Amino acid sequence: MFNTGKELLKIANEKGLKLWEIVLENEAQVSEIDKKELRNKMKENLVVMKEASTRSLENDIKSISGLIGGDAKKVENYRKNKKTLCGDVINKAMARALSCSEVNAAMGKIVAAPTAGSCGIIPSVIFTAAEILNANEEDIINALFTAAGIGQIIAKNATISGAEGGCQAECGAASAMAAAAVVEMAGGTPEMSLHAAAIAIKNILGLVCDPIAGLVEVPCALRNASGATNALISADLALAGVKSIIPFDEVVEAMYNVGRALPVELRETALGGLAATPTGKKLMKEILK
Amino acid sequence: MKNYSTFDILGPIMIGPSSSHTAGAARLGKVAMEIAGNDFEAVTFYLHGSFAKTYKGHGTDRALVAGILGMEPYDERLKNSLNIAKEKGIKIKFVETDLGYEHPNTVKIVFYMKDGKKVNVTGSSIGGGSIVITNINGYNVEFSGMYPTLIIKHIDKKGIISKVTTVLAKHDINIATMKVNRKIKGKEASMIIETDHEINSTVIEELQNIKEITNAKAINPTTKRC
Numbered sequence: 001m002f003n004t005g006k007e008l009l010k011i012a013n014e015k016g017l018k019l020w021e022i023v024l025e026n027e028a029q030v031s032e033i034d035k036k037e038l039r040n041k042m043k044e045n046l047v048v049m050k051e052a053s054t055r056s057l058e059n060d061i062k063s064i065s066g067l068i069g070g071d072a073k074k075v076e077n078y079r080k081n082k083k084t085l086c087g088d089v090i091n092k093a094m095a096r097a098l099s100c101s102e103v104n105a106a107m108g109k110i111v112a113a114p115t116a117g118s119c120g121i122i123p124s125v126i127f128t129a130a131e132i133l134n135a136n137e138e139d140i141i142n143a144l145f146t147a148a149g150i151g152q153i154i155a156k157n158a159t160i161s162g163a164e165g166g167c168q169a170e171c172g173a174a175s176a177m178a179a180a181a182v183v184e185m186a187g188g189t190p191e192m193s194l195h196a197a198a199i200a201i202k203n204i205l206g207l208v209c210d211p212i213a214g215l216v217e218v219p220c221a222l223r224n225a226s227g228a229t230n231a232l233i234s235a236d237l238a239l240a241g242v243k244s245i246i247p248f249d250e251v252v253e254a255m256y257n258v259g260r261a262l263p264v265e266l267r268e269t270a271l272g273g274l275a276a277t278p279t280g281k282k283l284m285k286e287i288l289k
Numbered sequence: 290m291k292n293y294s295t296f297d298i299l300g301p302i303m304i305g306p307s308s309s310h311t312a313g314a315a316r317l318g319k320v321a322m323e324i325a326g327n328d329f330e331a332v333t334f335y336l337h338g339s340f341a342k343t344y345k346g347h348g349t350d351r352a353l354v355a356g357i358l359g360m361e362p363y364d365e366r367l368k369n370s371l372n373i374a375k376e377k378g379i380k381i382k383f384v385e386t387d388l389g390y391e392h393p394n395t396v397k398i399v400f401y402m403k404d405g406k407k408v409n410v411t412g413s414s415i416g417g418g419s420i421v422i423t424n425i426n427g428y429n430v431e432f433s434g435m436y437p438t439l440i441i442k443h444i445d446k447k448g449i450i451s452k453v454t455t456v457l458a459k460h461d462i463n464i465a466t467m468k469v470n471r472k473i474k475g476k477e478a479s480m481i482i483e484t485d486h487e488i489n490s491t492v493i494e495e496l497q498n499i500k501e502i503t504n505a506k507a508i509n510p511t512t513k514r515c
Contacts, residue, residue, distance in 0.1 A: 023295060024295075027294065027295045030292070030294070031294060038295075041296065042295075042296075042299070044302065045296075045299050045300060045302065048302050063306070064306070064345070064346060064347075064348055065346050103305065104305030104306045105305060105306045106305070107304050107305055107306065107311070107348050107351070107367065107368040108304065108305060108365075108368075109302065109303070109304055109305075109363060109365055110302075110303065110304075110305050111299060111300060111301075111302050111303075112299075112300060112301055112303060112308050112312075112417070112418070113298075113299050113300075114298045114299070115308060115417075116303065116305050116306055116307055116308045116311075116312075117306075117307070119305070122299070144299055145295060147298075147299065148295035148296075148298045148299045149295070151293075151298035151299070152292075152293050152295065152298055155291075155293045155297075155298060156291065156292065156293060160298075161416060161417075163416075177298075213343070213346055214339070214342070214343045214346070214347075215306065215343065215346040215347065216305070216306040216307050216347075217306070287345075287346055288342065288343070288345070288346065
C-alpha cells in the first residue's frame with residue numbers, strides 16, 4: 001500500500017517495479033479482483049476514452065447550452081492544413097482534449113479522469129504519446145494504471161474536486177497523472193515520473209474554477225487543451241532530467257493549501273473569475289432563463 | 290484520509306457533463322424507481338439548491354428521467370430520455386423549490402402509481418456520482434445504493450430484527466450497515482439493511498412471510514462503476 005509519492009518511490013526502488021505494476025498489484029489486493037480482470041476493466045475505460053477523443057475531431061457537436069462545440073474540429077483541420085506554431089504533437093493533443101470536453105458537454109459518453117470537467121487531458125496525452133512511442137494497447141493500459149496511482153495519492157492527500165480546490169485540483173491532477181504516465185511509457189524512471197507530476201501541478205498552481213453559468217463548458221474545454229499541453233511539456237522536462245526542486249508530495253500539499261485558501265467565489269460556484277465578468281454574467285442570464 | 294480505488298479515479302464511465310449533476314442524478318432516479326417500482330404514470334421532481342438553478346444546463350432533468358426509466362449513468366439514450374418518457378405516456382414535471390436544510394444537490398421525487406398510490410423518495414448527489422437516499426415516504430433513511438439494500442416496513446415489536454437477521458444468515462448474506470427507525474412506538478417502523486451479497490426473491494419471500502413485516506423490498510445495484 002502506498003499513501004504518498006515517497007512511499008510509491010520506495011516500493012518501486014526496493015522491488016525494482018514499474019509504477020503501474022505497484023498500482024495494479026495494490027488494486028488487486030484491496031479489491032480482491034484478479035489482475036487480468038482489472039486490466040479488462042481498465043480496457044473498458046480505454047475504449048470510451050478513444051471514442052471521446054476522436055468523436056468531435058470530425059463531427060460538429062454542440063453543448064447543451066450552445067456555448068461550445070466545434071473547436072476540436074477547428075484545431076484538427078488547422079493541424080492538417082496549415083503550418084502550425086507548436087507542431088503536430090501539441091496540436092493533435094489539444095484537438096483530442098477538446099474533443100473529449102466537447103463530447104462531455106454535449107451529453108456524450110466519457111470517462112471521468114479524474115473528473116468529468118477534466119476528462120480530456122489523460123486520454124489526449126496518453127494516446128498522443130503512445131503514437132510517438134509506438135506503444136501498444138497493453139502499454140496504454142499500463143499507463144492508465146500509473147495515472148490512476150498518481151490520482152489516488154492526490155485525492156488522498158489533497159483533493160481532485162474543483163468545488164474544494166479550484167481548477168488546479170481537477171485539471172492539475174489530470175495533468176500530473178498524465179505526465180507521470182507518459183514519462184514511464186517513454187522509459188523514464190519512477191523518480192522522473194514524480195518530477196513530471198510535480199512540475200505539471202506547479203505550472204497551474206492557483207488556477208481557479210470559474211465556469212460560466214456553473215456549466216462544464218467555458219473555460220473548461222480550453223483548460224483541458226492547455227492541461228494536455230502542460231502534461232506533455234512537464235513530461236519532456238522530466239525526461240530531459242529536469243527536477244522539481246519541491247518534491248511531489250509537498251507540491252500536492254501546497255496545491256491543497258492554496259485550494260483551501262481560495263475564496264468560495266473561485267471554487268465552482270460561478271460567482272467569481274470569468275463567470276463574474278460582464279460577458280460571463282450576460283451569458284449566464286441567457287442560458288439559465 | 291479516504292482510500293480511492295483506481296476506478297474511483299479513472300471513472301465512472303458516464304454521460305456528461307457533470308458527475309454530480311448528471312451521473313449522480315441518473316443514479317438517484319434509478320434507485321428511487323427501484324424503491325417505487327415501475328408501475329407509475331406520472332413523476333414530479335422537486336429540485337433543490339444547485340439542482341434547481343442549473344438543471345437544464347447540466348442535463349440533470351434528462352438524467353433524472355433516464356434514471357426513473359431504468360437507465361444507467363452510461364446509457365447513451367440518457368440524452369433523449371424526456372422524449373422516451375413522453376412516448377411511454379409518462380407525465381413528467383419539474384418544480385424548482387426549497388426543501389429546507391438539505392445538500393445543495395437534492396431532489397424529492399414523487400411517483401404517482403397506476404393504483405392511485407404515491408411514493409416519495411428524497412436523495413442527494415454528493416459528488417463524483419455518489420448519492421445518498423435520505424427519505425422514503427416520510428421515513429428518514431440513509432443509504433448509498435452502492436450495496437444491495439433491503440428496505441423493510443414492519444410493526445415496531447420485540448424480536449423482529451432477529452427474525453430478519455436469521456433469514457439473512459440462512460442465505461449467507463452478510464450485513465454491511467443497518468438502520469432502524471420508527472414513527473410511533475408500537476406502530477409502524479422501518480429497517481434499512483445494506484449487505485455485501487445480492488438479495489434474491491426467495492429471501493424477500495421469506496421476509497414477507499414474517500407476520501410483523503408489512504413490506505420488504507430489495508434494491509440490487511447493477512452499476513458497479515460509479
